[in-house]
Amino acid sequence: MFSRSTSRSSRTSRIRTRAAVLTAGLGASVVLGAGVAAAADTTATSSVASAVEAQAAAQAKAAKAADSAKTAQVAKAAANAKKAATAKKTAAAKKAASWVDPVKNYRLTASFAQAGGMWQSTHSGQDFAVPIGTSVMAAHGGTVVKAGPNGAGDGPAYGNAVVIKHGNGTYSQYAHLSRIDVKVGQVVTTGQHIARSGNTGNSSGPHLHFEIRTTANYGSAVDPVAFLRSKGVTV
DSSP states (O other), rough: HHHHHHHHHHHHHHHHHHHHHHHHHHHHHHHHHHHHHHHHHHHHHHHHHHHHOOOOHHHHHHHHHHHHHHHHHHHHHHHHHHHHHHHHHHHHHHHHEEEEOSSSSSEEOSTTTTTTTTTSSSSSSSSEOOOOOOEEEEEEEEEEEESSSSSGTTTTTGOEEEEOOOOOOOOEEEEEEEEEOOOOOOEOOOEEEEEEEHHHHHHHSEEEEEEEESSTTTEEOHHHHHHHHHOOOOO
């Protein structure tokens, strides 16, 4: 009787022990699984955060590069505009400072100080032989101070004439014109059309009589060819 009870009791104890082991194992598995899941969640969260951070960094870099490119483009445009403005200003200044022949496609005939029966004493200017109607241009920029027949006040020998005042006490005169296309007080630029050549006044044939003067009036002329050449004009 005692032996049988002992055996039953021992078997029950083993069953309980196994159950406890199984329960403990199951618990450990549950705990381990939870830990693994938590670790996986943490890793995934970390990966997403890293990806977002990397994307944000890439976008910031791209935006910075775009800003730099835009800044460089604006700076380049500004530099080009400044360069163009400087070139335009330089060209304008050069044009304002330059002198040109009063007519094109000419032949030089009677020269300055040349003696002859056509003049009271000696020739007061340089003659440029050209056909009637040839465009006459301002040899330099200035203001028209004389324009009209009778040599614009200098006498009938000049025919129709124009006198332009330039800077530094210099004047230019254009005579024997067939037509005058400017008025007294008008400002003209270098190379601007002012008249048409002709054969008016004391003239032996179609040509432009051209003078460089130190005043607006007759009697103050200097050698126009030497003067133009001193300004870089090929005459």
